[in-house]
């Protein structure tokens with residue numbers, strides 16, 4: 327499809343541009359749309375919406391496809407990939423950054439660091455800002471800054487009627503409320519504005535120990551985590567990294583237990599004490615085989631967690647857990663620890679509490695996380711046997727951790743659309759649906775809602 331002043335934006339299977347438009351970071355996700363559009367301007371978005379209406383196609387929207395496994399397979403319909411033109415712009419006076427949709431997080435970190443500011447980003451620089459922030463966003467600064475959704479100051483989007491709106495606390499506040507954690511299906515976001523906070527220095531990195539020390543390390547970490555300062559946000563993981571050239575040889579091809587995170591270090595002396603309170607007792611249990619914790623600039627944070635930067639087929643599970651104590655810790659290691667036979671590459675707990683627990687003002691529909699830890703486990707889904715082993719393992723982990731499972735999730739952390747995705751109560755979900763029906767009365771974006779109500783008819787084939 328071509329129109330005045332722009333390139334062709336809609337491609338069909340076999341046509342140039344289709345493969346790039348439909349490519350997703352999580353290559354395990356099934357993404358087979360009848361048409362795919364790569365959009366760079368609001369006018370492109372309008373043209374794509376017109377095309378979908380004319381051809382009776384439901385719409386799905388992505389930025390990078392890191393979260394593609396969390397949504398139902400795309401089988402038919404039309405996919406819009408947002409790679410919006412324009413720069414990341416920082417307003418240091420207002421402490422706000424404006425980010426075009428499709429921008430990966432590392433570009434935001436690069437833009438804000440020279441101003442001594444940061445947004446509530448996650449552990450990876452390649453994830454997209456829009457899906458991450460509107461689906462919750464568990465940040466490496468989360469115990470200090472709260473959910474990333476709470477830091478959203480404005481959203482620019484094209485709704486199903488083709489209107490390009492800028493919504494914030496003063497303009498269309500109901501839609502602004504629903505966008506922040508409501509689960510999508512409101513339109514195509516073209517840009518997002520996020521709050522910034524001062525960060526000039528950090529202490530960050532990861533320490534890895536032999537997997538055999540996991541029980542003592544986890545016990546010590548859980549004891550520390552109970553009343554840790556909010557300026558420190560960490561996670562622990564049992565890692566089974568493959569023996570491949572990209573993985574440091576100290577931790578390749580074996581089970582390790584990692585503790586990584588960020589200590590906000592604008593005030594260096596208390597930050598050093600906080601880092602020592604965390605790492606001292608752990609290092610006393612045993613010498614790490616690899617230890618990258620160090621003082622550095624905020625951009626160092628994106629290297630600490632060693633997230634994959636290239637697309638992979640991955641599959642896993644996520645739960646929000648209540649305070650788990652020694653029994654829960656033992657169950658976690660029974661599922662994921664050394665000798666458990668786990669097929670997961672990584673299984674971990676992210677520390678919540680602090681600002682996560684407090685509602686933001688003015689918050690979106692998802693404005694807090696009431697649990698103590700976020701569990702996530704993920705493995706490589708290279709073959710049907712691997713998929714079966716991963717699903718079986720996820721079910722086993724759910725059984726073992728059931729006593730601490732809060733029944734809720736943070737949507738940005740969901741990896742598998744087949745796993746429970748409850749993140750709102752019934753009244754919140756109904757209110758979000760009411761707002762959605764106002765901006766999309768024909769249900770053009772219905773297939774983009776996550777989680778999809780079981781009785782939904784999206785017009786798309788679902789296996």
Ligand SMILES: Cc1cc2nc3c(=O)[nH]c(=O)nc-3n(C[C@H](O)[C@H](O)[C@H](O)COP(=O)(O)OP(=O)(O)OC[C@H]3O[C@@H](n4cnc5c(N)ncnc54)[C@H](O)[C@@H]3O)c2cc1C
Nearest residue numbers: 389390391392393448449450454457458463464510515738
């Ligand atoms: C290696 C790795 C590390 C990660 N680390 C973290 C972390 O630290 N914290 C955390 O919370 N999460 C983390 N995640 C999960 C990540 O936040 C989600 O996958 C998130 O969805 C990524 O955002 P995206 O825009 O790239 O998503 P996409 O997969 O592109 O989109 C996911 C959904 O977001 C919506 N969406 C995306 N773009 C638009 C748009 N322009 N308009 C309207 N809707 C849109 C759609 O509903 C879409 O289905 C990580 C994932 C990976 C793979």
